[in-house]
Amino acid sequence: MTEKISDRIPSGERREQILAAASLVFGERGYFGATTDQIAKAAGISQPYVVRMFGSKENLFVEVLARALDKLLVTFNATIDGWKADGSPADQIGRLLGTAYVNLIEDRGILLSLMQAFSMGHDPVIGAQARKGFIAIYTLLRDDAGFEPERVRTFLAEGMLLNTLLGLRLPEEYGLDEAATELLECTFQTKLQMVLDVVGEKSA
Amino acid sequence: MTEKISDRIPSGERREQILAAASLVFGERGYFGATTDQIAKAAGISQPYVVRMFGSKENLFVEVLARALDKLLVTFNATIDGWKADGSPADQIGRLLGTAYVNLIEDRGILLSLMQAFSMGHDPVIGAQARKGFIAIYTLLRDDAGFEPERVRTFLAEGMLLNTLLGLRLPEEYGLDEAATELLECTFQTKLQMVLDVVGEKSA
DNA sequence: GTCTATAGGCGGATAGAC
DNA sequence: GTCTATCCGCCTATAGAC
Numbered sequence: 001m002t003e004k005i006s007d008r009i010p011s012g013e014r015r016e017q018i019l020a021a022a023s024l025v026f027g028e029r030g031y032f033g034a035t036t037d038q039i040a041k042a043a044g045i046s047q048p049y050v051v052r053m054f055g056s057k058e059n060l061f062v063e064v065l066a067r068a069l070d071k072l073l074v075t076f077n078a079t080i081d082g083w084k085a086d087g088s089p090a091d092q093i094g095r096l097l098g099t100a101y102v103n104l105i106e107d108r109g110i111l112l113s114l115m116q117a118f119s120m121g122h123d124p125v126i127g128a129q130a131r132k133g134f135i136a137i138y139t140l141l142r143d144d145a146g147f148e149p150e151r152v153r154t155f156l157a158e159g160m161l162l163n164t165l166l167g168l169r170l171p172e173e174y175g176l177d178e179a180a181t182e183l184l185e186c187t188f189q190t191k192l193q194m195v196l197d198v199v200g201e202k203s204a
Numbered sequence: 205m206t207e208k209i210s211d212r213i214p215s216g217e218r219r220e221q222i223l224a225a226a227s228l229v230f231g232e233r234g235y236f237g238a239t240t241d242q243i244a245k246a247a248g249i250s251q252p253y254v255v256r257m258f259g260s261k262e263n264l265f266v267e268v269l270a271r272a273l274d275k276l277l278v279t280f281n282a283t284i285d286g287w288k289a290d291g292s293p294a295d296q297i298g299r300l301l302g303t304a305y306v307n308l309i310e311d312r313g314i315l316l317s318l319m320q321a322f323s324m325g326h327d328p329v330i331g332a333q334a335r336k337g338f339i340a341i342y343t344l345l346r347d348d349a350g351f352e353p354e355r356v357r358t359f360l361a362e363g364m365l366l367n368t369l370l371g372l373r374l375p376e377e378y379g380l381d382e383a384a385t386e387l388l389e390c391t392f393q394t395k396l397q398m399v400l401d402v403v404g405e406k407s408a
Numbered sequence: 409g410t411c412t413a414t415a416g417g418c419g420g421a422t423a424g425a426c
Numbered sequence: 427g428t429c430t431a432t433c434c435g436c437c438t439a440t441a442g443a444c
């Protein structure tokens with residue numbers, strides 16, 4: 001009777017906790033830089049249990065990536081559906097999707113994990129999955145949002161810049177460096193405060 | 205007399221060989237994913253010698269990153285100087301710099317190493333160096349090329365998309381996937397053949 | 409469902425010969 | 427200037443108790 005019943009929680013719930021922790025840690029350190037022990041500590045459980053639950057570190061990352069891609073696609077789909085439903089002007093969808101993307105950043109780890117995956121084209125398993133996801137996003141923007149290829153390219157480019165600035169932790173220079181401050185304000189505009197808040201959570 | 209004199213080469217030259225090999229391997233696998241042994245094999249020497257020459261793996265990466273940033277800044281500066289010298293029209297500098305950037309990709313490892321560094325904001329040493337480099341590029345585009353902040357942002361975004369597509373190894377899907385082919389043609393345009401050639405070198 | 413203990417392998421770094 | 431041998435720490439994964 002040294003342990004409380006409440007310490008034993010359903011495996012489905014544990015999975016979610018671990019996935020959430022993993023997406024944070026993978027987002028910070030990358031696939032190779034992150035250790036299963038760091039993930040375990042972030043989730044408040046033991047390292048072997050993390051491995052036990054997913055079979056391997058690679059499986060865990062694959063799952064994290066699949067969730068992130070899914071979340072992104074679902075969000076974009078919902079945004080497009082909403083736009084079509086209430087007959088907003090055609091030139092608004094770009095702005096709507098952009099806002100949806102920046103909002104997704106609140107789930108900080110998810111987006112950073114995505115970005116990590118996008119630099120792993122070399123890996124046979126993760127690289128293939130990442131390419132497939134990226135192409136799916138391209139297709140969705142072109143076919144469902146009705147973007148011209150050129151427009152899709154511009155939109156994706158903006159997204160990659162957002163990812164890069166976050167991966168660089170450039171918001172940490174906000175207010176300290178003149179050029180960095182200008183670039184951040186120009187890039188995030190009205191969403192800047194939110195981004196700075198998210199970065200500020202690091203001290204938690 | 206079991207070894208030839210020619211096997212012993214000046215340390216300055218060896219340094220360059222190792223740096224070249226390292227930038228390739230770091231570009232492929234990332235900082236944590238790459239091993240000093242892979243770098244040694246790529247350079248045709250022993251693993252301990254790599255470490256001996258640079259003191260540590262981290263020092264080596266810092267050096268690779270510094271070279272890559274320097275090469276980029278020097279190239280951009282030269283492009284801007286040339287543009288100013290022969291009085292080309294003001295609206296040409298964007299295209300000139302874009303072309304210069306794509307050309308830099310011939311030094312494949314360098315650019316991919318840059319990109320890897322841009323996702324390491326979390327690391328105290330490498331992250332700080334990467335932020336500094338990124339800000340230097342921003343400042344150069346704004347102050348020397350005379351771009352408006354908004355224009356700099358667009359330019360950087362395009363660059364980050366190029367980096368991402370290369371990191372993803374999307375060119376491997378060229379001709380195999382309809383959407384990927386379209387995106388690549390739209391992004392690289394006349395430079396596409398060059399990019400495909402560079403990727404093809406992998407089989408060497 | 410969760411832990412402790414630990415095996416097993418890998419990778420960075422050091423020692424020292426040539 | 428370069429190698430071989432090797433140490434040591436870290437990290438994933440397994441075994442097995444509770």
